[in-house]
Amino acid sequence: MIESIFILGRQPALGIAELESLYGSDGLRVVSDSIVQLAKDPSEIVFGRLGGSIKHAKLLTILPTTSWPELIRYITRSLPEHLKYIPEGKVKCGLSVYDLSVKVDQINKAGLEIKRVIKKTGRSVRVVPNKELALNSAQVLHNSLTGPLGLELLLIRDGQKTILAQTVAGQNIEAYARRDQARPKRDARVGMLPPKLAQTIINLARPDLVGTILDPFCGTGVVLQEALLMGFSTYGSDIDQRMVEFTRENVVTWLLNDDDTGRVQLEHGDATAHVWETPFDAIATETYLGQPFSAPPSPDKLHEVTQTCNTITKKFLRNLAKQTSPGFRLCLAVPAWKTVRGFTHLPTLEKLAELGYNRVSFVHVSDHDLLYYRPDQIVARELVTLIRK
Numbered sequence: 001m002i003e004s005i006f007i008l009g010r011q012p013a014l015g016i017a018e019l020e021s022l023y024g025s026d027g028l029r030v031v032s033d034s035i036v037q038l039a040k041d042p043s044e045i046v047f048g049r050l051g052g053s054i055k056h057a058k059l060l061t062i063l064p065t066t067s068w069p070e071l072i073r074y075i076t077r078s079l080p081e082h083l084k085y086i087p088e089g090k091v092k093c094g095l096s097v098y099d100l101s102v103k104v105d106q107i108n109k110a111g112l113e114i115k116r117v118i119k120k121t122g123r124s125v126r127v128v129p130n131k132e133l134a135l136n137s138a139q140v141l142h143n144s145l146t147g148p149l150g151l152e153l154l155l156i157r158d159g160q161k162t163i164l165a166q167t168v169a170g171q172n173i174e175a176y177a178r179r180d181q182a183r184p185k186r187d188a189r190v191g192m193l194p195p196k197l198a199q200t201i202i203n204l205a206r207p208d209l210v211g212t213i214l215d216p217f218c219g220t221g222v223v224l225q226e227a228l229l230m231g232f233s234t235y236g237s238d239i240d241q242r243m244v245e246f247t248r249e250n251v252v253t254w255l256l257n258d259d260d261t262g263r264v265q266l267e268h269g270d271a272t273a274h275v276w277e278t279p280f281d282a283i284a285t286e287t288y289l290g291q292p293f294s295a296p297p298s299p300d301k302l303h304e305v306t307q308t309c310n311t312i313t314k315k316f317l318r319n320l321a322k323q324t325s326p327g328f329r330l331c332l333a334v335p336a337w338k339t340v341r342g343f344t345h346l347p348t349l350e351k352l353a354e355l356g357y358n359r360v361s362f363v364h365v366s367d368h369d370l371l372y373y374r375p376d377q378i379v380a381r382e383l384v385t386l387i388r389k
């Protein structure tokens, strides 16, 4: 079997948890901070639904060296054979290096050498120049490096060895930007959940990939949008009727173009008391995050907002426990606040058992690493995966 390699996104722990949720922990190995090896054939992975990985590659070989000249010698020697499998036309080639001690100049020099070798076989070629050690998602996309004529080789240090892999899929940053920015109804006050993070939340909530996803804090509908694109049926509710209408416009009118509307059920409801009458199989949601902060809040303010968010989350979980059976799985993005002394977490996360839930822990990442935030953000999202006891 050919194995898969994943280059993880900005918050690698989320990408690892997502892969572990979908494919289990046994065949998964964390190669370094940002790289995972998975004993799964690349053809079995639907990369577009992963929010936490930026590249997916097939493992070609593991070389018993980390010496740059030796690695490049191996590549240039094996390239002519490899090229036989690439159809006629101008080959587009790129090199990305992870965790090896090498400089950008050396990579670009190796690129020229690769170009020379390919030209010698009688083929025309463009080698994408490196600005950094690894090509970014835009370079992979715009140079069609995962297309039939593309060849992006990844060189990844693995202890005293080097993994050589070929990218088979890269994150489609343009599609994500469209899904994020082109929706007709957006609302900065309820926060802008990035579609990638919504995908990760869904993958943590529903590894079996079928059924109906409920979002009881649906806001403008990002989670439901991503769930629909992944093939789920969806069910949303929100305490604010305006948000329910925003979701309807974004999801039913804009995304689905008023087709296939049977896959969306929306209603007004307070998640702390609402009874969801339509059956659902999992919950993926971002709960109420409280107000956004551009500067650290005073201790009193932080206490107030923590209490407000905590009460809503706790009452929601208590309400949900009455309406679900043991084994029911959900993933919540809840707020955590960055302070000088580390993160302040929702107190109710310490009392989940009393509410009727067990927190799902992952083998390869710790619960505390499952935080999503940009460096300048005070309010982070903490991903909490739960199973009803």
Ligand SMILES: C[S@@+](CC[C@H](N)C(=O)[O-])C[C@H]1O[C@@H](n2cnc3c(N)ncnc32)[C@H](O)[C@@H]1O
Binding pocket: 190, 191, 193, 216, 217, 218, 219, 220, 221, 222, 223, 224, 237, 238, 239, 240, 243, 269, 270, 271, 272, 285, 286, 287, 288, 289, 312
């Ligand atoms: C952070 S937003 C969720 C954003 C949403 N995940 C999205 O994809 O756009 C939180 C939402 O929770 C809603 N909300 C707050 N308290 C609620 C409650 N008790 N029950 C249901 N919805 C509530 C707000 O109206 C807001 O739309």
